[in-house]
Amino acid sequence: xxKFSIALFMDGTAMLAMxxxxxxxxxxxxxxxxxxxxxxLHDRGCDTVSGVYLxxxxxxxxxxxxxxxxxxxxxxxPRVGFSVPVLIHAIECFLGWDQALEALLVGAGNLGTALLGxxxxxxxxxxxxxxxxxxxxxxxxEIYGTPVFAMGRIAEVNARLxxxxxxxxxxxxxxxxxxxxxxxxxxxALWNFTPVTxxxxxxxxxxxxxxxxxxxxxTKKLCLDECRLPHND
Amino acid sequence: xxKFSIALFMDGTAMLAMxxxxxxxxxxxxxxxxxxxxxxLHDRGCDTVSGVYLxxxxxxxxxxxxxxxxxxxxxxxPRVGFSVPVLIHAIECFLGWDQALEALLVGAGNLGTALLGxxxxxxxxxxxxxxxxxxxxxxxxEIYGTPVFAMGRIAEVNARLxxxxxxxxxxxxxxxxxxxxxxxxxxxALWNFTPVTxxxxxxxxxxxxxxxxxxxxxTKKLCLDECRLPHND
DNA sequence: TAGATTGTTAATCGATTAACAATC
DNA sequence: TAGATTGTTAATCGATTAACAATC
Numbered sequence: 001x002x003k004f005s006i007a008l009f010m011d012g013t014a015m016l017a018m019x020x021x022x023x024x025x026x027x028x029x030x031x032x033x034x035x036x037x038x039x040x041l042h043d044r045g046c047d048t049v050s051g052v053y054l055x056x057x058x059x060x061x062x063x064x065x066x067x068x069x070x071x072x073x074x075x076x077x078p079r080v081g082f083s084v085p086v087l088i089h090a091i092e093c094f095l096g097w098d099q100a101l102e103a104l105l106v107g108a109g110n111l112g113t114a115l116l117g118x119x120x121x122x123x124x125x126x127x128x129x130x131x132x133x134x135x136x137x138x139x140x141x142e143i144y145g146t147p148v149f150a151m152g153r154i155a156e157v158n159a160r161l162x163x164x165x166x167x168x169x170x171x172x173x174x175x176x177x178x179x180x181x182x183x184x185x186x187x188x189a190l191w192n193f194t195p196v197t198x199x200x201x202x203x204x205x206x207x208x209x210x211x212x213x214x215x216x217x218x219t220k221k222l223c224l225d226e227c228r229l230p231h232n233d
Numbered sequence: 234x235x236k237f238s239i240a241l242f243m244d245g246t247a248m249l250a251m252x253x254x255x256x257x258x259x260x261x262x263x264x265x266x267x268x269x270x271x272x273x274l275h276d277r278g279c280d281t282v283s284g285v286y287l288x289x290x291x292x293x294x295x296x297x298x299x300x301x302x303x304x305x306x307x308x309x310x311p312r313v314g315f316s317v318p319v320l321i322h323a324i325e326c327f328l329g330w331d332q333a334l335e336a337l338l339v340g341a342g343n344l345g346t347a348l349l350g351x352x353x354x355x356x357x358x359x360x361x362x363x364x365x366x367x368x369x370x371x372x373x374x375e376i377y378g379t380p381v382f383a384m385g386r387i388a389e390v391n392a393r394l395x396x397x398x399x400x401x402x403x404x405x406x407x408x409x410x411x412x413x414x415x416x417x418x419x420x421x422a423l424w425n426f427t428p429v430t431x432x433x434x435x436x437x438x439x440x441x442x443x444x445x446x447x448x449x450x451x452t453k454k455l456c457l458d459e460c461r462l463p464h465n466d
Numbered sequence: 467t468a469g470a471t472t473g474t475t476a477a478t479c480g481a482t483t484a485a486c487a488a489t490c
Numbered sequence: 491t492a493g494a495t496t497g498t499t500a501a502t503c504g505a506t507t508a509a510c511a512a513t514c
Contacts, residue, residue, distance in 0.1 A: 022454050026505065029446040036428055036445075050471065058430050063507060066472070078472040078513045096452045110347035115444075117343040120428060124445050125452070165455070189455045191447070195269055195353060197291050205458050207451035211442070212357050213262040214424070218440040219329045219358070221255050222398070222422045225438050259481065283495065296483060299496070311489045311496040 027068045028095075032124065033058050034068070035091045042084050050081035097125030102163045104187070106178055107170030108133040108148055111193060115167060117144045128167070130157055134174075151178075158185040165189045172196050260301045261328075265357065266291050267301070268324045275317050283314035330358030335396045337420070339411055340403030341366040341381055344426060348400060350377040361400070363390055367407075384411075391418040398422045405429050 022028070037057055041049055051069065055062040069082065072090040076082040092098045105112055108131045115121070116128060131148045133139060139150040149157055166187045170178050175196040182190065189205040192198055198206055255261070270290055274282055284302065288295035302315065305323040309315040325331045338345055341364045348354070349361060364381045366372060372383040382390055399420045403411050408429040415423065422438040425431055431439055 022450065022457060023504085025450060028449050028453055029443070032443065032445040032449050033428070033430070052471070061507075062471095064505090067506080070473080076472055079470050080514070081471070095449050096456055101452060101455075110350040114343035114347040118444070120445055121448070124448055126448060165451070188458070189451060191451055195266070197266065203458070205451070205454045207447055207454060209444070209447045210262070210265065211351070212265040212353055214440055214442045215354070215357055215359060216261050216265050216328050217255065217258060218398070218422060218424055218438070219334060220261055221438045221440060222334075223329055224255055225421070225436070256480080285495075294483075295495095297481090300482080303497080309496055312494050313490070314495070 024071055027071055030058075030060070030068055031072075031091050031095060034065075035088065035095075035097075035124075038084055038088045038091070042088060046084055048081045049084055049087075051076065053081070092125075095125070099125070100127045101125050101165060102127050102129050102161070103165040103167055103191070104129065104154075104158065104161075104163050104182070105131040105146070105167045105169065106133075106151075106154070106182065107168065108135075108138055108143055109169065109171075112167075112169035113143055115169060115193075116146050129161060129163060132157075134170075154178075154181050155185045158187070162186065165191065167191045167193070168198075169193045257304055260304055263291075263293070263301055264305075264324050264328060267298075268321065268328075268330075268357075271317055271321045271324070275321060279317055281314045282317050282320075284309065286314070325358075328358070332358065333360045334358050334398060335360050335362050335394070336398040336400055336424070337362065337387075337391065337394075337396050337415070338364040338379070338400045338402065339366075339384070339387070339415065340401065341368075341371055341376055342402060342404075345400075345402035346376055348402060348426075349379050362394060362396060365390075367403075387411075387414050388418040391420070395419065398424065400424045400426070401431075402426045 034054060037054060038049070051065040052062045054060075055065040058065075066076075069076075069087070072087070072094045074082060074087050074090045089098075103126055105116060105128050108116065112131065112133075116131060121128065128146050131143060131146050132151050132154055133148055134151040136150060138148050141148050164187060166182045166189070168175060168178065168182075168190055172194050175192075175194040176199060179190065179198050179200060183200060183204055188203060190198060190200065190207070192206055192208045193211075195210060195212065197208075200206055267287060270287060271282070284298040285295045287293075288298040291298075299309075302309070302320070305320070305327045307315060307320050307323045322331075336359055338349060338361050341349065345364065345366070349364060354361070361379050364376060364379050365384050365387055366381055367384040369383060371381050374381050397420060399415045399422070401408060401411065401415075401423055405427050408425075408427040409432060412423060412431050412433060416433060416437055421436060423431060423433065423440070425439055425441045426444075428443060428445065430441075433439055
């Protein structure tokens, strides 16, 4: 059963609000791994693949793989499996990676530079079209082919470019201020690599990417592993 | 009810195996955010804080905050809240961040260099003590104070250092080969920033950090937001 | 046909949310 | 005392896992 909320206003109009939270997020997070493997198989000339094989290669459960793939709408053939090119296309379309998503990058420090040079992004529909940095010596130059502008020029540059997404790789103490500027410049989605909880208007989407969250999980896994008695494989 | 598996061997010995999967992972991933905010409050001289306040500042539900904090074992006082320094200490201890965790970093390219200079890591108990790179011109130098060695010297160097953790920031095509070397050199935990599904022995812990997974979620959130009708705040 | 692999339906598991009594 | 905030217990929700009929 799907649920929707309906808002009724005084003037008699009504509004259908989609559920605010993204559903099936765990499945969505696994899709890029399927896509990567499928592209590999495609390059090697494989035309069909079974969910069982994908599960084995990716260290996942075979039932989970079948379940995940259903969200793309692709149907497999019993005894045969899935069509590799069909599945690739379906995942790309589902994730919106068939058409390039343009982004700004703000904060061309260590991490920002790394992301500007990250070759996986162009392969996954993300194109960083402009970067901004507070360091005036960086402005006017290019990093991996992306032009770098002075921080103060966000509004001016994006008035022209109309880019909807911004990648935030600035120091924590300026994160909120820069966010306000970006929102003012028409950005509606923020990929936040700072450890700051951003305050944004309701129409702006935020995706937090916390490296220390991953570190926390790693540390706990490690100590859980140390507590375990040694085992023989 | 907690569950444990017990393995019985032919020689009559038995083994108690802890559950393989890490439980309460969502709570664990949120703990660093609590810690960061608590440290801020501590610096400003706050001595107690309510769960309600933490929830508000971090954009979380207040009941969830209370639930999360229970895993640290700290009890709050009704009407008063939690002791800030006690909570800070408890989270640090729970995550093992009270004592430094040493790590190797393999692959001092863009992302590797960014992580070597990432100031959040020392604040969260992670100390990168040595880096490795296949580029011989990088070897022998230091990056942000960390010495860089030639890739071939992993086994030799770690025979001396005995570091249990490795951060993997190498190109995808060498990820598995480098992993085998690291495991051979005694590494028991891998923080994997490559898009490769690593094949490791059972005693080795892997934490995958997939940037494209985050991108997938961002893209879907964005399209979900576009589908929504405009709303008035 | 036989068997592998699929999609579907139900059961289990864990996390989030809600309700409420306890307490400073 | 009154009221804010807590911990606990139960209900809901969603994701994973299991069971099984369908099909090439």
